[in-house]
Amino acid sequence: MRAILFCLLASPALADIPEAVQDHILPGYAAFARASDSLAAVGKTCDVRALQADFHLTYDAWMAVQHLHLGPGEDAGRALSVLYWPDPKGMGAKAQKALLAGDPAKLAPEAFAQQSVAARGLLALERLIWPADTLPADPCPLIAATTADLARVAHEIDTGWQDYARLLTTAAEPGNTAFLTRAEARQALFTQLATGLESLSDQRIGRPLGSFDAPHPDRAEARASGRSARNILLALQALRAFTATLTPDAPLTLAAFDKAIGQAQALADSDPVLDGIATPGGRLKLEILGQTVTAIRDLVLAEVAPEMDVGIGFNSADGD
């Protein structure tokens, strides 16, 4: 495996796939799995302050890979069970209420793994360690179950990626039915970049932004833990790092990322849960950031796509 990767790395035109896999994807999932182990260990103690600290570290680690929607994270709803957001109908909170008051047998690992993805993962934990109201029962057993389940899923994704990485790096080789050509593997990675930017703009920025007449700071992600703006910043940093592994030559795109990261940093410092967007001045800051992200996406199509010799999927770009 290493020998194959080394040979591929020796040829700069083919550097994109192995670099993205070795330098970005695999270390990202490994770090997430490590963070989730630590969180699960604290979960057993139910020390809320320590849980909050490890919650942030684990969420940070997830933000480094959350834009990747291919491979083992997509199977069995794993990625969704790590982070179920947005949840406009509050399904997670409802399901959790039932678990808090219900049969403790449902918290056993095998049973808990079968619970709704909305009732599991980071935001489920957030509701337990930054509760909005007094919880109806002792949350400690559910906290332990939630953190243990998160660690299990993190390791399943990490382990699964060892095999999936080989599919990406051996595209077009005999027996590889997942990627028939190297272009398909490059396309798959590029798609993660393009859709990652789209989802950042539509979801993390777009949902709270709402319309000028009806801004919705309440719809921002992870408000209880104060991470709304931080997650926008981390998503941008992760996508920038991913881009740098995909192509060594995208100066305009990387410069646009840097600009957006500066704006997101300022936002994270001044308006961490985006309450400010209810005022015209505060709203303008998030709007400008949204425009910068849109500009990055245009640059990615104009600069990164031709470098990688790929484009937006023919059918997925414009359906009917």
Added chain:
Amino acid sequence: MRPSRRLFLSSLAALAVARPSWADAGSPAWLAAAKEGEDYRLHGLSETGESLFALPLPARGHAAAAHPTRPLAVAFARRPGTYALVIDCVTGAQTHRLTPPPGRQFNGHGAFASDGRVLYTSEVVAEGSEGRIGIWETEGFTRMGEWISGGIGPHDIKLTKAGLIVANGGIQTDPGDRTKLNIDTMAPNLTLLSKGGSILDQVSLPDLPQASIRHLVLTETGVAFAMQWEGDPAEVVPLLGHWVPGSAPVLFAAPEGEAHRMQGYAGSIARARDGRLAISSPKGGAVQVFAPDGTFLATHARADVCGLSALGAGFVTSDGNGGICALDQQVTPLAHHEAAWDNHMVALIL
């Protein structure tokens, strides 16, 4: 001199030759449109995914309709469509060009009557997107008339013994482009039209008005339908259903952890010999397979997959990366082309 028996027989043979069949076009299993470089072509594909013929199209196609006996394909332009081309798949010649009446647009799909004598086309009134079904005879491809489709924005249509089933997608689009104008008020439906064009039955999905019903495949008792969700992408809704005219439609949902992989979008639908149903999502790079009773069976990953049809005991897919793959318990590549396969594979052999 009296014509000899031999001459008589050879004249018969000549007559038969004058009326070519799909065998003369290589007996393709499917028709599929593709983009190759900057060119668009309509291919006839064999069951192993090889291209048997490739005929030029003037612009991006959407679906095609195949004449049941004569080797004629009608290639429909993408919405808003101003033309449909009748192509002789033996010679490659365009034999007719269908133009909708003034103020009308083709909407991507059409269907031949089982005897091949009539072609039905899915159409909209450009202004307002009210649906029409165009009716054409198939000797000279002149328009004989039209019916109302029973809704806004009809897309796929399928002929059954009971009549014509129309997927009225419900979406009103700008006459000049594909901008959607009525997402907040859209009301898709399934309509069964009689052979005279009157509405025999019509159903909608009151709980899912923003699920555009777009593609159809016939089942033993009715029609299965595939949908595209136009509502909040955070809501995960069923994308597949089954309708037996005379009863209420039934929705088939994938389980929670799988459903999101389709990203609210089903681009094609197909039915296997044993009744299993498959829907494809290019947006999610996935195909989902359901049992005939609606039980979810599996999700298969394939990037930019959209074209879908039956093959052997299972299915076949085409995708924007040029792949043609068999799909049963797993995805097995059959062929790879330097082409981006467009939305649909149209089966010729039923």
